[in-house]
Amino acid sequence: MLRRNLMLAVALGATLLSGAAYAADPVSIVYIPKNTGNPYFDSIIKGFEDGCKTLGCEFTTVAPASAEATSQIPFVTAQIQRGVNVVAISPNSPDALNQVFDRARAKGTIILSVNSDMPGNETHRDAAILPVDFTKTGPSQVELLGKQIGYEGEIAILSATTDAPDQNVWIAAMKETLEKDPKYAKMKLVTIAYGDDDPQKSTTETEALLANYPNLKGIISPTTVGVAAAAQVVETAKKADKVKVVGLGTPNQMRRFIENGTVEAFQLWSPYNQGLLAANFAVGVKNGTIKNEAGTVFEVPGLGKVTVEKDSVIKTQADLTTFDKTNIADFNF
Amino acid sequence: MTSIDKNPVAPRVIVREAAAPRPRWQVWLIRPEVVTLLLLVIAAIVATRLSPFFADLGFILESSTYYIEFAIVALVLTIVIISGEIDLSPAAQMALSACLFGTAFKAGAPIPVAMGVSLLSGLVMGAFNGFFVTVLRLPSIIVTIGTLILYRGLAQVLAGDKSISGFPGWFVGIDYRMVGIVPVPVLVFIAASILLGLFLGITIYGRQIYQIGTSEIAAIHAGIRVRRIKMGLFIASGLTSSIAGLMVASRLGSVRYDLATGGELTMVLIVMLGGTYIFGGRGSILGTFLAAWLLVIIATGMTVANIAINAQLTIMGLLLIVSIIATNAIYARSQR
Amino acid sequence: MSEIARLFRAREAGILVMLVLFVAVVSLIQPRFFSTETLRIVLLAVPLILVAAMGQMMVLVARHVDLSIGSILGFSAIAAGMVFRDHPELPLFVGFAVGVLSGAALGFVNGLVVTVFKLPSIIVTLGTLSLYRGLLFILSGSKQIDPNDIPEPLIRMAQTSPIDIPWIVIIAFGVAFATWLFLTYSQIGRQIYAIGSNPVAAPLRGIRVMPVTILVFTLSGALAGLAGLIYAARFGYVNPGITGVGFEFTVIAAVVIGGVSINGGVGSVLGTVLGVLLLGSVQVALPILGVSGFWQNAIYGGIILIALVIDRTVRQGGLRGLLARGGA
The missing domain is CATH 3.40.50.2300 (Response regulator)
Incomplete structure (x- = not known):
């Protein structure tokens, strides 16, 4: 504790010094x-x-x-x-x-x-630095899930908030891919749930998905909090073999689920x-x-x-x- | 109402006499407002030392607009606390009234009508709190925790998680309108401070409020209409909150349900820093006025010095606790 | 005494009726709700709230309130998580001890400030709500405890046990049972009720108000600390900025629904358990019914106010007495 405080003090000192250098x-x-x-x-x-x-x-x-x-x-x-x-x-x-x-x-x-x-x-x-070509996120996620479930069955999306702009762009692209590309004709998007990027809400929303759609084959969660919560719920419910989870997550957050087989694959950028x-x-x-x-x-x-x-x-x-x-x-x- | 107060000086004399067996200089010096002023000076010096970018009046005034809405509500909260009650729901009221304003605007209402809706909602929310406290006689501390959750929840139901924007140019940016170098919200705060200070200091109602806070039973026996005054205070709190909510809407150019989240802590902190006694009966608008600037200087000073937010949270929490302990100690001293 | 006992029974019966009605109505609208699957989800959602609610109930019975439990939960979860991350060689119980003890220490500070300086607990804990959150950011260096730093056995506690009911559920109901024993059969337990019903008379009856009050806050902190470990087990990671934020309102809502009076002296473990179950059912039912999550807070707030009015009505002997005696 004391060491932490000291570090804080040092950090403060460093900030002060650097302030003087702005000239x-x-x-x-x-x-x-x-x-x-x-x-x-x-x-x-x-x-x-x-x-x-x-x-x-x-x-x-x-x-x-x-x-x-x-x-x-x-x-x-x-x-x-x-x-x-x-x-x-x-x-x-x-x-x-x-x-x-x-x-x-x-x-x-x-x-x-x-x-x-x-x-x-x-x-x-002045400018925006984006991590990836956002038009590819939707189709790429659909393909990742499709591959795992044999391009067939009910799927759901677990998003963040309803007004998150990126999420909505990706979800629109996912819908379009599912409709237009005959490869995904047998995949049916049943619902979109919103977990607000809150672990607790994402968890209850995923549990409700599993309860409401007993035939659910897969969940796409293009948000780091959501995909981890979805994986945790599927693991807890012991349904990892029936319901596949994909999404956008960070390796440290998802490592456990990859290693124990709950999640086969997920995506992100750098x-x-x-x-x-x-x-x-x-x-x-x-x-x-x-x-x-x-x-x-x-x-x-x-x-x-x-x-x-x-x-x-x-x-x-x-x-x-x-x-x-x-x-x-x-x-x- | 006026019949009991033919001699408006009387109650004040009684209070002062009980408190003044000590030399005059001590009475003046050991007042919470003096402590606040002293802290204000110290904070300003420390902030200037922490960062070479701090000592710039224009910058401080500009930064003050982020806290001044809370400070305006804190003025009314001071009076509520002096009367022996508390209102923890103003931040949620700000959010709900701002979201009502946004929703009405989106539904096609002209801005003045939407503002009217918002102000009306403030009255209703305040009266709702007042109803629970004065009619059902429930403790305000827990009632306003309930309404804090309820009002914020209703704002969420109303606006979802979307932000509402697109207000016309003349409405947006109240904090950019200047008189000299002073932004309009700061002027509003100063004007409100003077008005409420006078109200509390020289009107009969003001003195009755102190009496209610000192001893409610005595106040009832003295014929003061306690319930009516308290109801009025809660309504005033609601109305002020909705004005503050509209000011936030103007400053941001958009509204969302989570606007002013956690603001109740900031407001209570300002009132406590200003030396208002948490159990009622003592306190002043001057103290709250000074405390608001103290908060502005502390928060702005730490932010411009790039002090991490974790240290800021820690210091704010400590300040709140230390300030109530100090105020308590000062009042305990002056009492006996 | 028998009259008070009857009152208790009436309160709990009322909550039970509300719970049954709620489940019945939701099941009518959405038959899928009435299933073992739903029961499983509710039981998983409950432990976190239940454990902390036991502490908050004791605080309320002693005529105080603790707003800092969300930050204490976060602090303890981070402290325990750091032990798990930095010393994976240590056995699981060390992490538990760190979590519970750090929670107890923070609760002790609350109790100390409240009693020594004779300050209202609501303002003190509003301050420590911010203070403890700041301290937990400093302690953690603003770094999250990632899922692979949480030990596997801890996560399995949220999933299973030898009797197939997850460990965290067993722990939570165990805590509730222990609280019941403590409040019913120990002398200190009875003293908590005495302090809450009449703080002025309590010292005259030989009760040492200060240590008992400090103990109550310490217990509340310790239980919030335990809830922190349940959080880590259930959600699999701990984030300094998210874990426990806003948790105090959920818990206070559950306790007040459970018939614990905010005027102190009244409240029972059974009522609180029922209140938590009701709240947990609402939490689970909303998404299953397809109701927007946006309603959740408004419903919680509304329930608190209704519970307050009912509480007042019961004590005033009906609505008429309530309104008649209101005149000042």
Whole structure:
């Protein structure tokens, strides 16, 4: 306990020292994740840190305690006041931050939306760094589940909240894939449940799915909290052989279920690379070596060539990474 | 109502006399408001030392708009607590009234009508709390925990988990409207402080409220209409909450059911920091006014110094407990 | 005494009727609800609330309230989880001991501040709600305890046992039984009721109010700590920002529904168990009925208010007495 306190004091001291250095040349970047204590964002932070080590930029991260819509606003204001060059943020709301972003940009701060965009409010940020080509998420997840259940039977989706923009894009794509592609003609989507990214609610919703649809063959949960809860419920109910769970999850969260056979495979991308890419892009734009406009191509060490697309959207990777028994041991995030 | 208070000075004299066997300078110095002021000065100095970016009045005023809505409600909460009751539901009332505003707007109502709906809902919610406390005579502390959950739940039923936005430009951004360098919400707070300070300090009602908080039974015997006044306070709390809710809606340009989550802690913290006695009968608007700025300086100072949120939560919790212990000690001293 | 006993019985019978009615109505609307599968889900949902509710019930009976249990639950779950993660070689019970003892320590602090400084528990625990959450962030370094750090035997406790009822269910009802024994047969147990019914008279009857009150808060903390381990077993991981947030309201709702009076002195284990079962059934029934989860909080809040009014009505001898005596 005492050691923790000491570490905190040291960390505080370090922050103070770095504050004084902002007057110097290096580009200063701050990353504000959705909330503190979320392991997914720790990987993004790691990417930023490593990126800044090689690029020589100043990097700090601050986060609110809860992912409530307004919780990030005071942090953005404080960063403007600190005079940082770039605020990278994973926004908790698609619209509640518009005002403060406008003010930041008026003062010359670059706003990067990392990990998700702000649909309908793209004009309030400078660019968006997305983890993957989101149009592929839906079809790719349907295929992953279809393969496991022989492309036949009832399936359900366990999502986060009803207004999560990414979730809804993916779910729409899943529906379209199931309808249009004859390969999936015998797979029937029976319902969509919402677990609010809350472990407790995701658990009761999954239990209700199992109770309401005794013939259910599979669950797709394209959210890290949901897929872990679904796997836990299926394991507890001893139905792992009857109901297949796929989704988007982090390896550390899902490792147990892969190793004990509850889950055959799940997908994700590399949050680490997102951080790395964002750091490179931020420094490039600030120094004028990268033009923030559609069509620009730039090189990120370790990732290769990256293109800025329409509306200043940048995708970190094209296809999703699939994790299963063969490769899960290689990942730690 | 006025018949019992022909001599409005009388109750004050009684209170002061009982409290003043000590030298005058001590009476002045050992007052909770003085402690709050002292803390305010210390906090400002520490914050300036913590971060070179802190000492900028424009920045502090701008940041204050994130807390000022709670501070405005805390002014009314101060009076509620002085009267011996408590209201833990204002943050939830803010959310529900803001969501009602958003829903009415989405349903096609013009903004003024939607605002009217929201204010009306504040009255109703306040009266609902007041009904449980004054008519059914249930303890406000637990009633308002119940309504806290209920109002927040209703906001969720109403708005789901979607945010409602698209309000016209003139409505959005109250915190960007400035008079000089002072944002409008801050002016509202200052004006409300003066008004409520005068109400509590010089009107008959104000003194009756202190009396109710000191001894409700004595107040009843003195012919004070305790239930009516308490009902009025709960309604005022509801109305103020809905005004604060509308201010949040304007500041964010959007509303959601989880707006102002946990705000009850911030409000109670402000009132306690201002030296209001948790058991009623003592406290002042001046103290709450100073405490609001103390909170703004502490929160803003820690955020601009990049102090991690875990330390912030810890410090806020500690502050609340220490401030009630200190206030209690001061009052215990001045009593005997 | 016999009159009070009758009152107890009346209260519990009332909750039982509500529970039966609720199950009957839901089963009529959705026959699938009336099944062993549903019973299994309800039984799995209940232990977390039940264990913490036993502590909260004692606190309420002593005429206090503990709002910090959600943060204590999170703190204990993180503390135990860190033991599991950093010292996998230690046996399971060490983690349990760390969880329960850290919860007891935090509860002890609550009790100490409340009694020594004579402060209202609701404000003190509102403060420690924030304080303990901050401390748990500091303790954990804002790092989650991942599923592969939770030992396999602990997770299996939420799934099975030698008699096929998951261990956590057995533990929870065991705790309830032990609480009943404690409150009914121990001297201290009876003293808790005495303090709650009349805090002024209690010391005159030779009851040492301060240590008993501190004990009650310590027990509440310890049980919240145990609930933290049940959380880890059931959900398979512990997150510093999520685990236990808002939990206090669920538990207070369950206890108040169970007929525990917020004016102290009244409350029984059986009533609380029934209240928890009712709440658990509501929680499970909503998604099965296809009712939006958005209704859950509104329903909880409404139930608390209704329970308050019923409580008041019973004590005032009917609705007429309630309204007639209201005049000031």
